[in-house]
Amino acid sequence: MSGHAALLTDIGSLRVVVAGAGTAGASAARFLADRGAHVVVVDDRAGAALAGLDVVPTAAVVGDGVLDADLLVVSPGFRPESGVVAAARASGVPVWGEVELAWHVDVSGLLGPPRTWIVVTGTNGKTTTTSMVEAVVERSPHTVAACGNIGLPVLDALVAEPRVDVLAAELSSFQLFWAPSVTPAAGVVLNIAEDHLDWHGSMDAYVAAKAGALRGPLAVVGGDDPVAGSMSATTPDGRTVRTRLGPPADGEVGVADGHIVDRAFGPGRTPRRVVPVAGLRPPGPPGVADATAAAALCLGIGIDPATVADGLSGFVPGRHRGEVVARWGDVVAVDDSKATNPHAAQASVAARRRVVLVGGGQLKGAAVDDLVLAVADRVAGAVLLGVDRDVIAAAITRHAPAIPTVTLFTGDDGRVNAMPVVSGADDTAVDRAQAAAAAASAHPADGSTTAADQVMAAAVAAAHALVGTSPEPVDAVLLAPAAASLDMFPGYGARGDAFAAGAIACGATAEVRA
Structure with missing residues (x-):
């Protein structure tokens, strides 16, 4: 080995700071600690902890912009300009991602042939x-x-x-x-x-x-x-x-x-x-x-x-990736919650003949104009939720104003509000979607139903109502959000599960998974 990879020749003497106590950071920290390295995990989130390892705020290891360690291992989400990375670079400390660490471990022969x-x-x-x-x-x-x-x-x-x-x-x-x-x-x-x-x-x-x-x-x-x-x-x-x-x-x-x-x-x-x-x-x-x-x-x-x-x-796709989760006769409810960006959502719509789209969430800076232009002829209606719902709604208004569209959000009273998007869409279709959303969310969320679940149930009800107003046959109510889920849900899986539950609550028959 040469360069920084030589660090692993004496792993038991390493002083390592691991940035992030999530899945990636925990894996790296435990691997190193199990082999004798002195490991400190930094995480500024309240309550962050790892059994058997020290988890401290970043300020506890970064003093005057300096990091006293042999190696910094960063979790994927840490930006290059983050404080702990800047301190490592200023101190001449190598910075590896947890995949970089895995690569060096593998090619070093520490665990046998690469x-x-x-x-x-x-x-x-x-x-x-x-x-x-x-x-x-x-x-x-x-x-x-x-x-x-x-x-x-x-x-x-x-x-x-x-x-x-x-x-x-x-x-x-x-x-x-x-x-x-x-x-x-x-x-x-x-x-x-x-x-x-x-x-x-x-x-x-x-x-x-x-x-x-x-x-x-x-x-x-x-x-x-x-x-x-x-x-x-x-x-x-x-x-x-x-x-x-x-x-x-x-x-x-x-x-x-x-x-x-x-x-x-x-x-x-x-x-x-x-x-x-x-x-x-x-x-x-x-x-x-x-x-x-x-x-x-x-x-x-x-x-x-x-x-x-x-x-x-013989391959069967994983959950939340274009998965048919329920059906109303010939109309299927498709959970593609993993479509977390506009490009993925475009591919998801393209796989169907004509859909009512359920979308929205965190766009992460991505534009949606190209998505709307590409799929407009396949979308019979749209129901939008999440923090960036209005960004998608505005793109529909600009490029496909005839698509009936409503946006959903939870009001201060805990009830779901359905707002029509001002466009050239069929007012009757929008009215039906609003009424269906209101009926599905007649009661505020209780201890067993989160506000996000309630919004999703209302979204599915509104989408199903739009199916019935389309002059052309619709083959799917499609959850293809074009956005990340963490503004409302713990992850895309929870968002997909809420979609499936909403479809069943709206009278769909659950699909038996192969």
């Missing part, structure tokens, strides 16, 4: 693609763990028993920013659209962070995406493979004659069919695009096409 890393990133489709990779590798002779942003910290995957051979690592732009050494065997950038610009400061910085997935020998990029498709391997000896929803060119993986077709990895790059796209889940272009990327990654690390086909054809 693993095969597959890194998945993009604005939309990361979790589905990562899960598809896991499903394929599980059917091979190798052991695998989906980890990173998907839930399981990478360090926890490294110490898991039985030993994991392949890490299918979903990495966010934050994680990639703080992991500049990670060099995966294969990595993909699925797509790029505005997201997290409040954190990165610019679109260029966001794209640069995502490009960290392309540092290895195989760089896979979504060829149909205007930004991702222009990217390539960031190392001189790296190979770039593009994926497409259309017929692949030489050296690409795409779709032709109803099959995912490989022209990148077979003998002589002769076209070979991998798996039929009919029956792949989730259905529609976004699901096929994710499957094509997963196929390219798995073929690229040497998994045979039959195993790839087996894994993809």
Whole structure:
């Protein structure tokens, strides 16, 4: 080892400050403490604690802008300009993200031979693609763990028993920013659209962070995406493979004659069919695009096409990702709460013929005009909630004023208020939506129902009412928020659960999950 990575040669003598007591920070802190390092966790949130470890405010370890430590490990959400990071840099202390720490631990041989890393990133489709990779590798002779942003910290995957051979690592732009050494065997950038610009400061910085997935020998990029498709391997000896929803060119993986077709990895790059796209889940272009990327990654690390086909054809998407949770006859309630940015919401709407959209939350600085323009012809109505609901409503007014739209919020009296959006929409449709929302929220939230749950129940009722006013058939009430959930809910999962409960309360029949 050389440079800062040599720190791990005597891990028991390290003095480490870990910034953040959440999932990532807790994983890093416990890993280091279990190996004898002296670890202090800093977290300024009230009540932050970790069993057996010191958790102190940042001010307790940063004095006069100086950090007295051998290493600072930061959780993904910490910005580069945060006080503890600035103090570390001023003191010459190396700053690693918890994924960077995991990388150095792995390549150092501390836990045995290094693993095969597959890194998945993009604005939309990361979790589905990562899960598809896991499903394929599980059917091979190798052991695998989906980890990173998907839930399981990478360090926890490294110490898991039985030993994991392949890490299918979903990495966010934050994680990639703080992991500049990670060099995966294969990595993909699925797509790029505005997201997290409040954190990165610019679109260029966001794209640069995502490009960290392309540092290895195989760089896979979504060829149909205007930004991702222009990217390539960031190392001189790296190979770039593009994926497409259309017929692949030489050296690409795409779709032709109803099959995912490989022209990148077979003998002589002769076209070979991998798996039929009919029956792949989730259905529609976004699901096929994710499957094509997963196929390219798995073929690229040497998994045979039959195993790839087996894994993809048997794959079942995770919760809250285009999941049908209930139905009113031919109209389904679709929970895509994981669509936490406009790009993801656009893909979600595109997978359906015509929908009533339930959206809103924290936009994180992203614009929604392109979303509205792209999906207006598929949206029969919109019900908006959350802190940035008015931003989305204003975009609808500008670009698609004929869409009946209402916004919902909780008043001081605890009741849900439904406000019409001033536009050229059908007044009768808006009136029905308002009345349905009012009926669904006739009673303030009690101890078993949060105010957020109450708003969501009203939103589903309003959306269902709009289904009945559409002159064209609607096939779904779709929760595709285009925004994060933390303004109202503990996470996107809780938001999706509230949506499903609201649909059932509105007379829908719960869907039996396969």
